[in-house]
Amino acid sequence: xxxxxxxxxxxxxxxxxxxxxxxxxxxxxxxxxxxxxxxxxxxxxxxxxxxxxxxxxxxxxxxxxxxxxxxxxxxxxxxxxxxxxxxxxxxxxxxxxxxxxxxxxxxxxxxxxxxxxxxxxxxxxxxxxxxxxxxxxxxxxxxxxxxxxxxxxxxxxxxxxxxxxxxxxxxxxxxxxxxxxxxxxxxxxxxxxxxxxxxx
Numbered sequence: 310x311x312x313x314x315x316x317x318x319x320x321x322x323x324x325x326x327x328x329x330x331x332x333x334x335x336x337x338x339x340x341x342x343x344x345x346x347x348x349x350x351x352x353x354x355x356x357x358x359x360x361x362x363x364x365x366x367x368x369x370x371x372x373x374x375x376x377x378x379x380x381x382x383x384x385x386x387x388x389x390x391x392x393x394x395x396x397x398x399x400x401x402x403x404x405x406x407x408x409x410x411x412x413x414x415x416x417x418x419x420x421x422x423x424x425x426x427x428x429x430x431x432x433x434x435x436x437x438x439x440x441x442x443x444x445x446x447x448x449x450x451x452x453x454x455x456x457x458x459x460x461x462x463x464x465x466x467x468x469x470x471x472x473x474x475x476x477x478x479x480x481x482x483x484x485x486x487x488x489x490x491x492x493x494x495x496x497x498x499x500x501x502x503x504x505x506x507x508x509x
Contacts, residue, residue, distance in 0.1 A: 312341040313498040316393040318384075318401040319347050323354025324483065325399040325420055325490050330361050332491030340498035344391050346384065348403060364391075370403060381409040388413075397494060398452065407454040415504035417452040418497065420490050422482050424448060424464055429457035434475040434482065445469050445478060447486045449493035451504045460507030463493040 315333070317326045326345060333342045345358035348370040355365045366387065373380035380403075388396065398419040410417070423433040425448040437445045446466040451459035465485035469478065496502040 310337070310339060312339055313394045314343050314392055315340045315395045315397060315494070315498070316344040316346060316388055316391065317342060317358075317397045317399050319345060319352055319354040319399050320349050320402040321352050321354060321400045323352065323357065323399050325486055326354050326397075327357055328487035329397060329399065329491055329494060330358065330363065332495070338491075338495060338498075340395065340494050344388075344393060346387065348380070348401070354400075377403075377406050378408055381406055385409060385412050395494070395498060397490070399490075404456065405452065410452055410454050413452070415451060418449055418462065418490075418493060419452050419457075419459070420486050420493075421448045421450065421457050422479070422486065424466065425450060425457055425461060434478045437469065438473060438475060438478065442469050445482060447482050447489060449490055451507060460504055462496060462502055462507050463489045465489040 317329060319326050330342050332338055333340055342363055345355065345363055345365045347355050347367050350367045350369055358365050368384055368387065370380045394416065396413050396417040423437065424444065424446045428436050444466050446464060448464045449462045451462065453459040465488060467481045467485055
């Protein structure tokens with residue numbers, strides 16, 4: 310089985326990155342995590358990836374100032390030079406330009422802490438609680454230029470409990486994220502799901 314070469318982009322601790330790295334150690338997993346890139350030099354996730362013998366790189370976004378595309382061209386050149394086939398965003402705190410998204414159309418995944426199309430953007434747990442939502446969860450989707458709007462690969466649900474706070478809800482959702490992101494990458498890397506077959 311030829312394993313697809315995957316890069317993970319992070320900005321922080323990368324807990325979803327950790328889940329992907331651990332899943333990819335299985336012999337029958339169709340993807341191999343070969344590179345972790347952070348746009349923040351102090352991101353704690355870099356140390357975990359290095360300990361797992363995965364190549365790590367830092368491409369500091371702040372050194373490019375407001376020139377988002379210049380940063381992304383450097384990022385794109387790096388991914389191409391490393392023969393990356395799929396990209397996973399795991400707590401990568403950058404809004405990507407349409408140019409970069411186009412380069413990786415159908416080959417880039419993101420995980421969002423809500424049941425899309427509900428609660429796109431930030432503060433999803435607070436908003437779900439404020440609305441009195443009965444269920445909440447997480448979504449893995451293909452990245453498109455519009456934020457949190459790409460075709461859905463996989464979702465996982467949790468019930469909203471009486472007395473939930475944003476923190477308690479976030480913990481339960483995070484456990485779901487760690488389960489569905491590796492499974493979604495498995496589906497995409499094995500060719501069982503692609504951008505055309507995923508529901509929007």
